[in-house]
Amino acid sequence: MAQHPAHSQNHRHPDEPPPEEIARALKGADYPMGKEKLMALAKSNGADGEVIAVLDKMTIVISTARTR
Template sequence: MAQHPAHSQNHRHPDEPPPQEIARVLKGADYPMGKEKLIALARSNGADGEVMAVLNKMTDRNFDSADAVLREAMRAE
């Protein structure tokens, strides 16, 4: 039985925002930064509903870099 494309290692679900879009709305972050401040920054940088939904699903903790945020965001999707 073939694996569903959304569950494949190399494919995102069509409704999931691309990592570069998440990185774009977090431009200007001053790490370390907590989840709530990241969400506020993303909102002020014009994040759409899909990005905001992913950020809201993330673990509530301090992130020390953009890479840490992106890793957590990809898990939260």
Template sequence: MSQHPAHAQNHRHPDEPRAEDITSALKGADYPMGKEKLLALAKSNGADGEAMAVLNRMSDRNFDSASAVLREANRVE
């Protein structure tokens, strides 16, 4: 049975940031970095509200790479 398009795993709500938006927001990150430093970096890089909201919902821990941040961001979206 096929999935309804709205339930597909790659379906993204229009208000949710794309991975490229989060990657761009974290340009220049020097990993490992904690959530608070990632938020400060994203803000200084001019991240939009959706990207900031996703970063805010992430767990408060150290991230060792951009891919670790993206995995966590996808989990909380």
């Protein structure tokens, strides 16, 4: 029996954008940064509607996590 795509190894739902697109949208973020500022940054970085929708679903403030 085939495995549901959301249960694959990367655990990403098929309707969500790849992590690389989210990282590209948040390039230049200066943490800590609230959700509204993250969304504005993503829009200014050219994020598409799927990325904006994922950020809009967030209920937490990203405060210390920084990826390079």
